[in-house]
Amino acid sequence: MKTPTLKMPAEKKDLEKKICETEVVIKNADGLHMRPAMQFVDVASQFECDVTVSNIENDVDGKSIMQMSMLAATCGTKLKIKTDGKNASEAIEALKELVEIKMFDEAPPEE
Amino acid sequence: MEIKKGISASPGICIAKSVIIDSEDYRIPRRLVEPTQQPAEIQRMKTAFDKAVKQLSKLQSGQETKEQRKIKDIFAVHLRFLRDRSLIKKIADMVRSESVTAEYAVSTTLREIASQFIKVKDHYISxxxxxxxxIERRLLKQLLGNKRENVEHLEEEVAIVAKELSPTQTAGFNKKFVKGLATDTGGRTSHTAIVARSLGIPAVVALEDFTDSVNGGDLVIIDGNRGIVIVNPDEHTIKQYEEYSLEFHEFEHKLDAIREKPAITRDNVRITLLGNIEFSGEAKLVLEKGGEGIGLYRTEFLYLNSPTEPTEEEHYKAYSETIKVFKDKPVTIRTVDLGADKYTQSKRFAPEPNPFLGLRSIRFCLQNIDIFKMQLRAILRASALGKVKVMFPLITNLQELMQARMILHDVMEDLDDESIKYDRNIEIGIMIETPAAALTASTLARDVDFFSIGTNDLTQYTLAVDRGNELVSTLYSSVDPAVLRLIRTVLQDAHKAQIDISICGEMASEAEYIMLLLGMGVRTISIAPPMLPELKQIIRSVTIEECNQIARKILGMNSERQISNYLRNATRKILPEAF
Incomplete structure (x- = not known):
């Protein structure tokens, strides 16, 4: 997936433009189905930076529910999240929290 | 140039640009647009997304209780999809790169996504x-609904091409511009055929996958005489057809010349010819074609071509316009035959599993007494203006008839209380279109002034064949021995009870069947107005004696094929010009 270049006023450039990366694991039992995918896109869309999500095969736009739901990530799947642009680190924190701590407000698998 | 063979459903020749009406109920065929049309298609697609978002947001805001939370979540997901820029871009890219319609791009893209989901092993996702x-359906509804509205605002002559046409769709047709119909499904008595014949435009049905091979705007020739449709004809073919069309018009004019002559057989038996109409505007056509009144005024169209339920005044206005045309000649108004393939505005969203055996016609009226009473009031008020008769459809037992009569009586009392004028002796009749009614005709005859045999439904219900389903439509025949026996019973019972009886189905507009019907004792026929001159021509060429002989022969036969063959040969011998 090609990441479009971000327009940024010159003076803020140093402070806010950066690239962050992290790895998350899907922990809720039902995986990244429609509603979690929507929550992910909702959170990602609150930030100006680009959000790219990858599994082993694909890189997709984290702000597109179509592409996110095509990842079809089930419980236990590892995903890489990359943010690029304004507030990149806040974005990645918020997304990591949604996936791993809030678990999309859903339950983990029963033992 | 591509030639397709179907079934001829209404005669005539039409050479015009095609307008295709797709349906969200079927796969959308791949259709191309001119490259210059691409921006417009993309705009249409974006507008459809916007409208779908608005519609969904409205739906979503209504869901507030806890149980409704789940629905709200689902709608939220759908909204996310409808606002997904990369999805919209993907569809726009497809319109640009392949030059296809917005409908096709939307449908293909979303189905591709859906098929990706299905492949996922996890059930929750698949x-x-x-x-x-x-989501696809919602978008297609927007796109196609839009196109359907455009059909109502045509500005040039077109040929309508569709998988199938519903009464709701055809009701909006502008007669001035719709010059021919071609559909994938249907038979000689399907709705498309009936509408085409009443409008006097050519129609070819049962073309199977025809809609797949036409692009909107393609020039098509619809040859309703031979049951052929030609897509993108070459110049030679166009020229040939223009000449043929001219000849056909001359032939029709020649028939018009017999308008003033009476409908009597060669041995001086008088036959009454009436017209079937749907819109008050067709009344004049009946007179022009030599009809002596209306044998069947279908009133469903009042419900089908407006977004709101018609008021009593709208009913009254339509009826009085028709009656004024006919003065003292009879106008038989059939109470609404809604349900099955025809729905009112409020009921259309509650589909029944088996609509033809469900809440339709008189059954619908007896359960929706307010609607029924309103129509009866309008009919009665109109009866003060001329010779009106009222007819109840789809009666299956005496109780229904008595109930309907009682309601009519109630409405009369209301009118008396308000000192509103109406014809106190208005004739009351019923359609005989179910085997149940045919078998109990002698009982029913005691409580009515007339019968009208609806051969389309009678055939369908007797033979258990859906007349609109091309997979079984070869089994549909009004001259099946079973149907003929029922018709004979009804005719005999009506004569015994000395009440009037007429035939108003499509059967009466087939040249081959006319002599048989006359021979069986039919003396009043009501058909689509454009067919009247031909029918009169046939009547004037035969003697009742010949007809009687044919009927006697036929009623002794046991197979539909034998009957059909015999009739064809007999007609060819006596009426060579009919073929």
Whole structure:
């Protein structure tokens, strides 16, 4: 997936433009189905930076529910999240929290 | 140039640009647009997304209780899809790169996504394909609904091409510009055929996958005489057809010349010819074609071509316009025959599993007494203006008839109380279109002034064949021995009870069947107005004696094929010009 270049006023450039990366694991039992995918896109869309999500095969736009739901990530799947642009680190924190701590407000698998 | 063979459903020749009416109920065929049309298609697609978002947001805001939370979540997901820029871009890219219609690009893209979901092993995700189909449908409804509205505002002559046409769709047709119909499904008595014949435009039905091979705007020739449709004809073919069309018009004019002559057989038996109409505007056509009144005024169209339920005044206005044309000649108004393939505005969203055996016609009226009473009031008020008769459809037992009569009586009392004028002796009749009614005709005859045999439904219900389903339509025949026996019973019972009886189905507009019907004792026939001159021509060329002989022969036969063959040969011998 090609990441479009971000327009940024010159003076803020140093402070806010950066690239962050992290790895998350899907922990809720039902995986990244429609509603979690929507929550992910909702959170990602609150930030100006680009959000790219990858599994082993694909890189997709984290702000597109179509592409996110095509990842079809089930419980236990590892995903890489990359943010690029304004507030990149806040974005990645918020997304990591949604996936791993809030678990999309859903339950983990029963033992 | 491509030639397709179907079934001829209404005669005539039409050479015009095609307008295709797709349906969200079927796969959308791949259709191309001119490259210059691409921006317009993309705009249409974006507008459809916007409208779908608005519609969904409205739906979503209504869901507030806890149980409704789940629905709200689903809608939220759908909304996310409808606002997904990369999805919209993907569809726009497809319109640009392949030059296809917005409908096709939307449908193909979303189905591709859905098929990706289905491949996922996890059930929770794979079942989500249903959501994608739902979104697809919502978008297609916007896109196609828009196009359907455009058909109502045509500005040039066109030929309508569709998988199938519903009464709701045809009701909006502008007669001035719709010059021919071609559909994938249907038979000689399907709705498309009836509408085409009443409008006097050519129609070819049962073309199978015809809609797949036409692009909107393609020039098509619809040859309703031979049951052929030609897509993108070459110049030579166009020229040939222009000449043929001219000849056909001359032939029709020649028939018009017999308008003033009476409908009597060569041995001086008088036959009454009436017209079937749907719109008050067709009344004049009946007179022009030599009809002596209306044998069947279908009133469903009042309900089908407006977004709101018609008021009593709207009923009254339509009826009085028709009656004024006919003065003292009879106008038989059939109470609404809604249900099955025809729905009112409020009922259309509650489909029944088996609509033809469900809440339709008189059954619908007896359960919706307010609607029924309103129509009866309008009919009665109109009866003060001329010779009106009222007719109840789809009666299956005496109780229904008595109930309908009682309601009519109630409405009369209301009118008396308000000192509103109406014809106190208005004739009351019923359609005989179910085997139940035919078998109990002698009982029913005691409580009515007339019968009208509706051969389309009678055939369908007797033979258990859906007349609109091309897979079984070869089994549909009004001269099946079973149907003929029922018709004979009804005719005999009506004569015994000395009440009037007429035939108003499509059967009466087939040249081959006329002599048989006359021979069986039919003396009043009501058909689509454009067919009247031909029918009169046939009547004036035969003797009742010949007809009687044919009927006697036929009623002794046991197979439909034998009957059909015999009739064809007999007609050819006596009426060579009919073929």
């Amino acid at each position: 079942e989500r394909a249903a959501d994608i189909y739902d």
